[in-house]
Amino acid sequence: MPIARELFIGGKDVPAASGRTEADVSPHTGEVYATVAAAGPEDVTRAVDAADAAFPQWAALAPFARRAIFLKAADLLDARGEQVADIMAHEAGGTRPWAHFNVMLAANILREAAAAITAPRGEVLSAQEEGALGLAIREPFGVVAAFAPWNAPVILGVRAVAAPLAAGNTVVVKPSEDAPIACGLLVADVLREAGLPDGVLNVVTNAREDAARIAEALIADPRVRAVNFTGSTEVGRIIGEHAARHLKPAVLELGGKNAVIVLDDADVDYAVDAACFSVFMNAGQICMSGDRILVHESLAEEFTAKFTAKAAALPAGDPSHPRTVIGPLVGERAAQRVAGLVRDAVAKGAKVLTGGGEPDGAVHPATVLTEVPQDAELYHTEAFGPLCVIQTFADDDTAVKLANDTDNGLTCGIITENATHGLTVARRVRTGIVHVNDQSVADEPHAPFGGVKASGYGRFGGRWGIEAFSSTRWVTIATQQAHYPF
Structure with missing residues (x-):
């Protein structure tokens, strides 16, 4: 009997408004491994509603409280190695060593994000006015749209949301149609169990034929303030064009040769x-x-x-x-x-x-x-x-x-x-x-990860990820009254 999963919106598992579902097929056997809800644009709006409503409280939560959630999630994920191996084998044909590597690295991405939450952020600036203090403060954008691919589903599913959440944003993630559980719903399960508040992370799965309109609806929502996408250069160009049209910053990690x-x-x-x-x-x-x-x-x-x-x-x-x-x-x-x-x-x-x-x-x-x-x-x-x-x-x-x-x-x-x-x-x-003196495949959670030319722009990893999903505000404090010419 196939597994049945729904959308994850506002901390609850909910069906698509239309009631439609999509089959999740095993590439090895050709059999249906799971069915997932097939969202429409109205479900995207519901997910952004939830993320937008959760943002003020999440951004204001004490950093040490946020860090505790990430550290617990990392431990919970570490304990799910066998479950992940089963899911990845069925959804994307992933071998067992590859699945266990996904768990290890994804858990460490969560730990690195936890460390980044309480790391120093911002700078003290020199000011031209006597007695004034200038501050450059990093603050979250708001709602981030994230797109997670199937090929390293747990690593890249976690990476799609970890830095945005650690920076204080809320997230709506659209996982790949080829691995919607491993790169989306599983990640939400782990973070929910770790105590992530309702609405902070939302997962919108979809039918393959609806992928373009779901992506467009998500990026176009005015409450979405930043985008990240990992996948092919071909699709990345489209995502980048949508983000640029709406003047939203994007991190694009695309293909390689x-x-x-x-x-x-x-x-x-x-x-x-x-x-x-x-x-x-x-x-x-x-x-x-x-x-x-x-x-x-x-x-x-x-x-x-x-x-x-x-x-x-x-x-x-x-x-x-x-x-x-x-x-x-x-x-x-x-x-x-x-x-x-x-x-x-x-x-x-x-x-x-x-x-x-x-x-x-x-x-x-x-x-x-x-x-x-x-x-x-x-x-x-x-x-x-x-x-x-x-x-x-x-x-x-x-x-x-x-x-x-x-x-x-x-x-x-x-x-x-x-x-x-x-x-x-x-x-x-x-x-x-x-x-x-090493080969081309390597990833460490604290290192700046990303490409140049048609391999994309922006960086995941460590403080670079926090910077990518936050904006810099200039704040000044005058310690004495200023004198004005009129």
Whole structure:
């Protein structure tokens, strides 16, 4: 019997005003795992009503009281590892190690947000008037609209709401249609159990065909004062346009076309392990996944042979099996999209080193290509699947040129045993994040996270997240009466 979930508005589980529901289908089995309420614009208004009403009291709540809620929520989430593994396997095909990593990092995001609540905020300014005191004070916006994706659902569901709430805002979150429980309702469950007041966090799920109008209605509501979105560049452009039209600040964390650069002084075996993790963790469905492995020509033969063999041996299939590395993609259509990228590249001259062929339902085999030409769609398009391209380079200049040959700029890994060499290359790569002697997939809750170019703007993480979801007010205090010219 499928799980049935409703909207979460004003601290209560409520059906959509229309009574409609949407099926939440397992990509591995094709069966309906759950049904969720399918909201309409009128439900969006109800959710914003609740968030707007809850804002004054939440913003005024003592910081230590707010911090206690976040710390309790982190502990509660830590205890739900097995439940999250079950939900993620059914909703998005997530493997068990990936699910438990989601729990760990999401709980730490909550702890970092708790620390930020009581951290110093604002500045004391110099004033030109004698005896005056100037203050720069950070204050919450009000209601924040948040959009959470399916691929790292618990991490990104928590990240979508943690900093806005910690800054004193209230939130209406629209989770992905592909994982509405893991990246929305589960997060609300944990925070509700931790004592979050009614209306501070509201969750609006929807039918897939209604996604655009729900997003538009949410951003257009004049009581919504800021927006955050994590997802594809294509949809992020639309969200950014809506926010700009209504003069609302936005944080957009979008797609990547990330490179892992293996310099000539790298340890080959370490490079193989690092690159393999970067490409194939969560079947490549991470915005930070390594689409392109750039290898110095002196190491190319050895690296390619070892990397291809390792990729070919990765266990694939049932996401609930503890040894599975390559689980199903989010759906059969996603797997067919990846297969289409491979077919197009091969038709234009690329060579398949391992993998390729037709997917088994939503499971696409780990695939490694080489000699992909610039007119292939894969050359510029984010793979977002268990697929990568190996390219070689002769010198650092060429490596940097290849790494920067993309509209995106999210993250990069540089494998080297020489930190000075790695840092020199890192400073020339145009990405928001770069890791020297590590691969491209890394996330820490206290670090500034975000990209440049078509990978978006704004930053999540630590004090940067608080700054993104609060505004600066200038307040002055005159300690003596001023003299005026008239």
